[in-house]
Amino acid sequence: MGKAWMFGENMNTDEIIPGRYNITIDPLELAKNVFCEVKPEYAANVKPGDIIVGGQNFGCGSSREHAPIAIKGSQAKCIIAPSFARIFFRNAINIGLPILECPEAVADITEGDDVDVDLATGQIFNRTNGHQYQASALPDFVLKIADAGGIVNFLKTHDIQELMS
Amino acid sequence: MGTLIEEIFARKAGRPVQAGEILLLDVDYIMSHDNTTPLAIKAFRDIGKPIHDKNRIVLHLDHAYPAPNVLAAENHKKIIEFVREQGLPHFYHQGVCHQVMLEEGFITPGAIVIGADSHSNTYGAMGAFGAGLGSTEIGVAWVTGKCWFKVPETIRIELTGKSQPGVYAKDVMIYIAGMLGMDGGTYRSVEFGGEYIDNLPMHERIIFPNMSTEIGAKCGLIAADDVTIDYLENQTPAKGPFEKIRPVNPRYERVIEIDVATLSPQVACHPDVDNAKPLEQVEGLEVHEVYIGTCTNARYEDIEIVARMLEGKRVNEFTRVIVTPASDRIYKKAMQNGLIEILLNAGCTVTGSGCGACIGRHGGILAAGERALTTMNRNFIGRMGSPLSEVYLASPATAAATALTGRITDPRTYLLLSGLSPERA
Numbered sequence: 001m002g003k004a005w006m007f008g009e010n011m012n013t014d015e016i017i018p019g020r021y022n023i024t025i026d027p028l029e030l031a032k033n034v035f036c037e038v039k040p041e042y043a044a045n046v047k048p049g050d051i052i053v054g055g056q057n058f059g060c061g062s063s064r065e066h067a068p069i070a071i072k073g074s075q076a077k078c079i080i081a082p083s084f085a086r087i088f089f090r091n092a093i094n095i096g097l098p099i100l101e102c103p104e105a106v107a108d109i110t111e112g113d114d115v116d117v118d119l120a121t122g123q124i125f126n127r128t129n130g131h132q133y134q135a136s137a138l139p140d141f142v143l144k145i146a147d148a149g150g151i152v153n154f155l156k157t158h159d160i161q162e163l164m165s
Numbered sequence: 166m167g168t169l170i171e172e173i174f175a176r177k178a179g180r181p182v183q184a185g186e187i188l189l190l191d192v193d194y195i196m197s198h199d200n201t202t203p204l205a206i207k208a209f210r211d212i213g214k215p216i217h218d219k220n221r222i223v224l225h226l227d228h229a230y231p232a233p234n235v236l237a238a239e240n241h242k243k244i245i246e247f248v249r250e251q252g253l254p255h256f257y258h259q260g261v262c263h264q265v266m267l268e269e270g271f272i273t274p275g276a277i278v279i280g281a282d283s284h285s286n287t288y289g290a291m292g293a294f295g296a297g298l299g300s301t302e303i304g305v306a307w308v309t310g311k312c313w314f315k316v317p318e319t320i321r322i323e324l325t326g327k328s329q330p331g332v333y334a335k336d337v338m339i340y341i342a343g344m345l346g347m348d349g350g351t352y353r354s355v356e357f358g359g360e361y362i363d364n365l366p367m368h369e370r371i372i373f374p375n376m377s378t379e380i381g382a383k384c385g386l387i388a389a390d391d392v393t394i395d396y397l398e399n400q401t402p403a404k405g406p407f408e409k410i411r412p413v414n415p416r417y418e419r420v421i422e423i424d425v426a427t428l429s430p431q432v433a434c435h436p437d438v439d440n441a442k443p444l445e446q447v448e449g450l451e452v453h454e455v456y457i458g459t460c461t462n463a464r465y466e467d468i469e470i471v472a473r474m475l476e477g478k479r480v481n482e483f484t485r486v487i488v489t490p491a492s493d494r495i496y497k498k499a500m501q502n503g504l505i506e507i508l509l510n511a512g513c514t515v516t517g518s519g520c521g522a523c524i525g526r527h528g529g530i531l532a533a534g535e536r537a538l539t540t541m542n543r544n545f546i547g548r549m550g551s552p553l554s555e556v557y558l559a560s561p562a563t564a565a566a567t568a569l570t571g572r573i574t575d576p577r578t579y580l581l582l583s584g585l586s587p588e589r590a
Binding site: 010012014015018019020022023024025037056057060061062063064065068083085086087090091094095139141150151152155156160161163164 | 187189200201203204207208211212213214234236237240280281282283285297298299300301302304305308309311313347348351352381383437524525526543545546547548552
């Protein structure tokens with residue numbers, strides 16, 4: 001169970017972590033400045049298991065993985081948004097940061113709600129108002145990557161062809 | 166049979182493919198730069214398997230080059246050590262990665278090129294598939310030579326008519342971004358065509374795939390034709406034969422027709438690229454910096470327009486005007502033809518080639534409360550420095566006119582005053 005942190009539409013990679021901080025790839029270092037301009041109180045107050053709730057086209061902009069890494073480094077459990085920008089979507093899956101597409105949850109959750117997510121089923125529970133939401137299912141090969149904890153871990157023990165088999 | 170992206174992917178898959186399918190395809194080239202390579206090296210080391218084919222890897226130093234601080238220097242050092250350790254044959258520090266990829270002939274019709282940079286879409290200008298990915302996938306592709314793709318649906322943008330004097334591809338693309346919005350092309354292939362594109366020279370065509378990124382597109386494509394082949398044969402070392410892959414009985418998700426004759430110069434205003442307005446709505450707004458550079462608009466022809474408009478004049482004394490050629494080759498040609506001297510005489514600062522001020526880490530950072538007008542492709546909050554600064558995007562001609570006055574200025578008057586036919590320029 002974690003606290004919901006709400007973010008707006010078209011949250012871009014510069015807003016997630018401004019380019020000037022991308023001089024390191026250390027997740028904990030990046031996490032110190034994550035969302036520093038759009039939500040300066042986030043980095044100091046986020047707790048492990050908290051949930052990011054974003055607007056549509058979350059993560060648009062640059063291809064930089066620093067953005068999902070900074071969020072993962074902040075120990076947020078997952079991101080829920082109505083839609084994700086294409087590269088951010090791939091990057092998050094590849095580094096093992098769970099992301100869920102669920103417009104209903106985003107419309108109903110408010111800042112600070114207690115939210116729990118079952119990543120295996122895509123079910124989202126709002127403990128504050130008692131509502132439950134169902135995120136759209138991820139394709140099989142995406143689940144294979146996510147289950148392995150990211151594509152790098154997957155490839156340590158599998159051939160790339162096995163993604164499609 | 167299919168859209169341009171279906172035709173390109175079908176050739177790699179060795180069978181017809183349709184939007185919605187997921188394919189695991191061989192990639193021709195894998196591009197990354199100083200900002201994204203360190204993470205790719207980390208992924209590569211973590212996987213612990215050898216490189217699949219060294220010839221397919223292309224590395225660049227361009228984002229923060231020469232290094233503006235110790236951490237950037239350490240990144241460069243790490244990359245150079247990796248290139249030497251692995252004996253990688255394609256390593257460059259001679260300009261913005263995308264421009265160098267084009268100049269060095271890596272991008273040919275039908276090629277599949279992935280890059281750890283969102284503007285890898287640029288390669289679509291050659292009728293190639295170019296898409297940006299994160300560093301981890303680049304490290305994965307070094308090892309496997311492959312990448313997974315979902316065949317995207319296609320939005321066709323049919324550009325008809327002839328643009329008015331003083332209106333460039335950049336103005337047309339800013340208008341398209343305003344029309345479709347920042348997520349208007351998400352997960353889609355955006356195919357640009359029509360008589361306007363057919364008649365456009367290569368340096369102008371590149372704007373459309375390059376900025377297809379700003380509307381969220383997976384790729385932006387222009388079918389290869391005689392202009393493409395002419396560019397490849399005369400300006401790059403690429404070896405043919407080249408196939409002019411075209412859409413065949415395509416089924417588009419959506420077709421958008423725009424008559425470019427109706428457009429005037431456009432500006433993408435702070436703080437989003439889809440905040441597009443006709444220039445007259447923001448004319449006169451004070452700017453503190455004019456930046457002419459980047460993978461969008463710092464090619465020879467762009468610099469030539471700016472130089473011709475500034476020739477024999479001085480830029481506004483309180484406006485910093487910075488010109489960063491996209492590549493060393495462009496820089497050299499501009500120098501040989503006297504353009505650099507014209508720019509210096511006009512009061513511009515000309516920097517070495519590369520990404521320059523575009524990423525807000527060097528080469529023209531903005532202070533709080535400052536406003537820049539630039540030929541870049543992106544104007545997110547804080548992009549060029551302080552989160553309290555503003556970035557406006559426009560064509561090189563608009564940038565030159567604005568440099569003279571220190572205020573956002575319609576280029577058409579100055580094009581005429583410079584004795585340049587706005588039409589030719």
